[in-house]
Amino acid sequence: MADNAVDEDNRVAVVTGGAGGIGRAAVERWLALGWSVVAADLNAERGAELLAEVDGGGRLLFVPVDVSIEEDMAGLIDTAVDRFGRLDAMFNNAGIGGAFGPITEQTVADWDATFAVNLRSVFLGTKHAARAMIAGGRPGAIVNTASVAALTGGGGPQAYSATKAGVVSLTKSTAVELAEHHVRVNAVCPGAVYTELLHRGDPEHTDSWRREIQPWPDRGDAAAIADVAIWLASDEARFVTGTSVVADGGLLAATPRLMDHDLSHMRSMSGIAWGTTGRRAEVRRLAPTPES
Ligand SMILES: NC(=O)c1ccc[n+]([C@@H]2O[C@H](COP(=O)([O-])OP(=O)(O)OC[C@H]3O[C@@H](n4cnc5c(N)ncnc54)[C@H](O)[C@@H]3O)[C@@H](O)[C@H]2O)c1
Structure with missing residues (x-):
């Protein structure tokens, strides 16, 4: 095979936040495409549910991690490569809503913890995935989950929005740096997606504002975002790097609502x-x- 030619078979993806929401949807999609997948998550209970409910046919592994801890992330990548022999795609997707409330009441501890989970994680995932991809000598793709909150002032709490803006920025700088290794780096910016992170167990709760501010009539679901991430990691997106794809049912296009x-x-x-x-x-x- 020529240098950097793509081996179509036996592809391997690592998905953080892979036990729930968007991450789990990506795990299931990639498995259906024939990839091997390592799902990583802090929530071991949800991880057990994933393994019980999804038949990975020997191609699914769950690894409990805290994405904000470097040893966990380094170990996660090493486990993926040891088990499946290579790494083709890294989906840095785990995240939390994090610190909330008026800026005058925010604590440094809550602010820093939000940054550790939402942004340090993407740094660590990119660092260790890139290390493995470069060592493997094959093209690779890193996809990061940002948010529309990165792009506007009204999309989420202050710390959350700042972490996601950081994800968009880190996506660009690492795309530039890793291009020479044929490693692409992109982000997806979801709008309102009906996972537990958003509805907190009450899916009807946010329906009224969806009707008011999201032009697209249907709810955003986890699979719709996973599909964008999987496309960004696919060969169809082979010339796409350093970009952030907004998937929000027209939410941003419809703001500001001055009319x-x-x-x-x-x-x-x-x-x-x-x-x-x-x-x-x-x-x-x-x-x-x-x-x-
Ligand atoms: N749901 C939305 O409307 C929406 C919108 C924009 C962006 N996002 C982003 O999408 C990503 C996925 O969110 P989701 O909606 O699927 O949420 P979710 O809560 O359903 O899933 C997130 C998963 O990440 C895991 N996780 C959280 N902190 C972790 C840590 N420290 N280490 C390892 N795993 C951890 C959780 O256990 C959970 O399984 C997040 O980055 C979120 O910020 C979501």
Whole structure:
């Protein structure tokens, strides 16, 4: 095989946060594609459920880890390579909501813990996955889970949003650095995804604001985000590196919501406003619709 040519068979992925939500959806998708998968998670109970509920046919391994601890992450990558012989994709996906409340009440301990789980983890996962990928001499792909909260001020608590902005930035700098090794690095920025992280056991809870601010009518589900991550790690995305793909049902496209206050008014007319040019706006009144 030529240098850096892709071996289609026996691919191996490591997924952090692999016992729940988006991570578990990615584990199941990659298994269905014939890959071997190492799911890593702090929640060993959910890990046991994963192993009980998903038949990996000898291609699924669960490793309990804390993604914020370097020994755990180094050991995770070593375990994956020892067990399956190589590493093709690293999905740095584990995360928490972290510190919340007014900025004036935030503690340094809560702030730092949020950064350790959401951002140090991505540094550690990238560091050790890249080490293994470079040593393996094959192309590799690293995918990080960021969030729309990285890209706007209204998408999550302060510390959470700052960690995710850090993930987007780290994605770019490591993509530049690792390109010469044929290791691609990308991120996915989910919007509202109906995992336990969001609904906390009450899936109906967030439905009202979904209808108000997310243009796409269907709920975001874990598999929809996993599919983006898996595409980013696939050969179809072989020229994609250093980018963050937003998967949010149009949430960001619809913000800011400055038009909302007079949306019904806007539906009843069309025309053109000429700003401060001194030209009068041209207005065409529309026939009433059943909703207006
Ligand atoms: N659900 C959403 O709406 C949404 C939106 C944007 C971004 N995200 C991001 O997507 C990623 C996955 O979230 P999810 O919605 O699937 O949540 P989830 O809570 O269902 O799953 C996250 C998993 O990560 C694990 N985890 C947390 N801290 C860990 C640690 N220190 N070490 C190892 N594992 C740990 C949890 O045990 C859990 O199984 C997170 O990074 C989250 O910030 C989620």
